[in-house]
Amino acid sequence: MAIPPGVNEQDFQTALGEFVNAVGSDWVFTRDEDTRLYRDAYSPVQNEPEEILVSAAVAPENVEEVQAVVRTANRYRIPIYPISTGRNLGYGGSAPNLSGSVVLDLKRMNRVIEVDDKRHFAIVEPGVSYFDLYRYILDRNLKVLIDCPDPGWGSVVGNALDHGVGYTWGAYRDHFISHCGMEVVLPNGELMRTGMGALPGADTWGEYRYGFGPHVDGLFSQGNFGVVTKMGFHLLPEPEAYLKGTVSVPARRDIIDLVAIVNQLEHAGLIGMPRYNTPLSAHYSEPEVAGILAQPFARSAQELERWAQSNDIGYYRCELQFYGPRETVQANWSYAQRLLSEIPGAKFHVDHELEWPITAEEVEGWHKVALGIPNLEIFRMGTRPDADTLGWDGEMWFAPIIPKSGEAVLEAQEVFTEAFREMGMRSFTSPASTPATWMYRAFIFIMGFPVSRIDVEANQRQREAFTRLANLGAERGWGEYRTPPIFQDLIMGHYSFNDHALRRFSETLKDAVDPNGIISAGRGGIWPKHLRDSNA
Numbered sequence: 430m431a432i433p434p435g436v437n438e439q440d441f442q443t444a445l446g447e448f449v450n451a452v453g454s455d456w457v458f459t460r461d462e463d464t465r466l467y468r469d470a471y472s473p474v475q476n477e478p479e480e481i482l483v484s485a486a487v488a489p490e491n492v493e494e495v496q497a498v499v500r501t502a503n504r505y506r507i508p509i510y511p512i513s514t515g516r517n518l519g520y521g522g523s524a525p526n527l528s529g530s531v532v533l534d535l536k537r538m539n540r541v542i543e544v545d546d547k548r549h550f551a552i553v554e555p556g557v558s559y560f561d562l563y564r565y566i567l568d569r570n571l572k573v574l575i576d577c578p579d580p581g582w583g584s585v586v587g588n589a590l591d592h593g594v595g596y597t598w599g600a601y602r603d604h605f606i607s608h609c610g611m612e613v614v615l616p617n618g619e620l621m622r623t624g625m626g627a628l629p630g631a632d633t634w635g636e637y638r639y640g641f642g643p644h645v646d647g648l649f650s651q652g653n654f655g656v657v658t659k660m661g662f663h664l665l666p667e668p669e670a671y672l673k674g675t676v677s678v679p680a681r682r683d684i685i686d687l688v689a690i691v692n693q694l695e696h697a698g699l700i701g702m703p704r705y706n707t708p709l710s711a712h713y714s715e716p717e718v719a720g721i722l723a724q725p726f727a728r729s730a731q732e733l734e735r736w737a738q739s740n741d742i743g744y745y746r747c748e749l750q751f752y753g754p755r756e757t758v759q760a761n762w763s764y765a766q767r768l769l770s771e772i773p774g775a776k777f778h779v780d781h782e783l784e785w786p787i788t789a790e791e792v793e794g795w796h797k798v799a800l801g802i803p804n805l806e807i808f809r810m811g812t813r814p815d816a817d818t819l820g821w822d823g824e825m826w827f828a829p830i831i832p833k834s835g836e837a838v839l840e841a842q843e844v845f846t847e848a849f850r851e852m853g854m855r856s857f858t859s860p861a862s863t864p865a866t867w868m869y870r871a872f873i874f875i876m877g878f879p880v881s882r883i884d885v886e887a888n889q890r891q892r893e894a895f896t897r898l899a900n901l902g903a904e905r906g907w908g909e910y911r912t913p914p915i916f917q918d919l920i921m922g923h924y925s926f927n928d929h930a931l932r933r934f935s936e937t938l939k940d941a942v943d944p945n946g947i948i949s950a951g952r953g954g955i956w957p958k959h960l961r962d963s964n965a
C-alpha cells in the first residue's frame with residue numbers, strides 16, 4: 430500500500446483507523462485490488478512513472494460521515510480527492526492529480542432529495558447518476574426533461590463540477606450554468622450552503638441561485654476548496670413536441686453565414702442545440718478523397734470543395750433541434766428555413782418528429798440523449814482498428830474553446846490540420862471539420878487523442894502532439910475548457926493574463942481556506958503552498 434506524500438506511516442494508520450470508525454470497515458479500501466479501480470482507465474501515462482496511483486479510498490454514506498473523514502484528513506494532513514461517480518473518462522477518470530491521495534468516493538450518497546415538476550428543479554446528492562435521476566422522474570411520472578451527457582452512468586453533480594455538458598437547450602446543457610445552489614463540506618469539516626440554501630427556512634434553493642453576497646459556487650467547480658454534498662439544478666419542463674431538421678450547404682466558406690444564422694436562431698431561444706457535421710467524412714477513406722486530403726491545406730480545401738460539388742454532396746450539414754408546443758416547433762422550423770435559404774444551394778430535410786410521451790420504439794436508432802434519455806450507446810465508438818497505436822483503449826479529449834463564428838472554424842481547420850501534417854501524424858481534422866456545440870455561447874474544436882493500455886511509446890507520441898496543439902491553440906487565444914490531470918498545470922499556465930493573476934488569486938484563497946492543502950491538490954492547476962514549488 431502506498432503512503433500519501435509527506436505523511437508518516439503511523440499518522441496514516443491512525444487516520445485509516447479513524448476513517449473506519451467514521452464509515453465502517455467495509456467502506457475503507459486499502460487493498461491493491463480495490464485501489465486499482467481508481468486508476469484512470471484512459472490514462473495517457475498508463476504504466477509510466479507519472480501514472481497517478483491512490484493510497485486508499487473511503488466511501489461515506491452521508492454528510493456527517495463526509496465531515497468526519499475530512500476532519501481526520503485535515504488533522505493528519507492526508508490529501509483526499511473527492512469524486513462523485515468517478516467516471517470522468519477522457520478527462521482523468523477517478524484518479525487524482527497527486528499520487529498517494531485518498532479517494533473520497535461519494536457514490537453511496539445517491540439520494541434524490543427533491544424533484545419539482547411545477548417549479549422545474551431537482552436537488553440531488555453526488556452519487557445520483559443520470560440513470561438514477563431519470564428513473565426517479567419516470568417512476569413518479571414527473572413532467573420534466575433532464576439534460577444528460579452522452580454516457581448516462583455519470584453523476585449529475587460530478588459532471589457539472591467538471592463543467593460537463595449535454596445536448597438539449599442552451600441554459601440546460603451547460604450543466605454548471607444550470608446548477609442552483611450547493612452544500613459543501615469545507616476543508617476544516619464545516620458544512621456550508623450557498624445561494625438560498627444559506628437562508629434557514631427558505632424553500633427556494635432550487636430556484637434562485639445567487640442568494641446574497643459574492644457568488645462563490647464557481648470555486649467548487651474544477652477547483653479544490655471543498656467537498657460538494659448536494660446540488661440543485663434547473664430542469665426543462667417536458668415539451669410537447671420535438672422536430673429535428675437538417676440544412677446542408679455546398680461550399681466551405683458557407684460556414685460563415687451558416688453559423689451566423691444558426692447563432693441568431695439559438696440565441697433568440699428558437700432552437701435547442703444545433704449540431705454541425707460534414708457529409709464528406711463518410712468518403713474520407715475513398716482513395717480519391719484520401720488523395721485530396723493528403724495535399725497541403727489550401728489545395729486540399731479547394732479540391733475537396735470541387736469534389737463535393739461535382740458529386741452533389743453537401744459540404745456541411747447542421748442539425749437543428751426544436752422543442753416546445755406543436756405549433757411553435759413547426760413555425761420555428763419554417764422561420765429557420767426562411768433565414769437559411771439566403772445561403773445559395775441550401776437544402777432542407779426533416780429527420781425526425783416526435784411528441785411526448787415518447788415510446789422506446791420511437792427513439793430507437795436516434796440520439797436518445799437529445800431527448801433526455803440517458804444511455805451508454807456512445808461507447809459503441811470503442812476501439813478503432815485504424816488508430817495508430819497497437820490498440821485504442823480510450824481517449825484523452827483535446828477540447829479548445831474557439832469563438833462561435835464561421836471564421837474561427839475556418840482558421841481552426843487550417844491551424845490544426847497543418848500542425849498534424851508538420852508532426853507527420855494522421856490528422857484528426859480536415860478542411861471540412863466542424864466544431865462541437867455543447868457550450869451555449871462558444872464552440873469547442875474537440876478531438877479524441879487515442880490512448881493505449883499497452884503501448885507506452887504511442888502514448889508518449891500522443892501526449893507530445895496534445896501538448897503541441899494545446900500550446901498552438903493558446904497562442905491564438907483558444908484554451909482548453911477541461912483536461913486530464915497530467916495537462917492541468919500546462920493549461921492553467923495558458924490562462925496567464927497579468928502574470929497569472931487568476932492562478933495567484935486562487936492560490937491565495939487556497940492557502941486561506943485549505944491551509945493544510947488536503948482537498949484535491951493540484952486540481953485545476955491549483956496546488957497548496959507546500960507543493961507549489963515542486964510543481965512550478
Ligand SMILES: Cc1cc2nc3c(=O)[nH]c(=O)nc-3n(C[C@H](O)[C@H](O)[C@H](O)COP(=O)(O)OP(=O)(O)OC[C@H]3O[C@@H](n4cnc5c(N)ncnc54)[C@H](O)[C@@H]3O)c2cc1C
Nearest residue numbers: 512513514515516517518578579583584587588593594657
Ligand atoms: C465516449 C465518451 C463520451 C463522453 N461524453 C461526454 C459528454 O457528452 N458530456 C460530458 O460532459 N462529458 C462527456 N464525457 C466525459 C465524462 O465521461 C463525463 O463528463 C462524466 O459524466 C464525468 O464523470 P462523473 O460524472 O462520474 O464525474 P466525477 O468523475 O465523479 O467528477 C469529475 C471531477 O469533479 C470533481 N468532483 C466530483 N465530485 C465532487 C464533489 N462531490 N466535490 C468536489 N469535487 C468533486 C473531481 O475532481 C472529479 O474528478 C465523455 C467521455 C467519453 C469517454
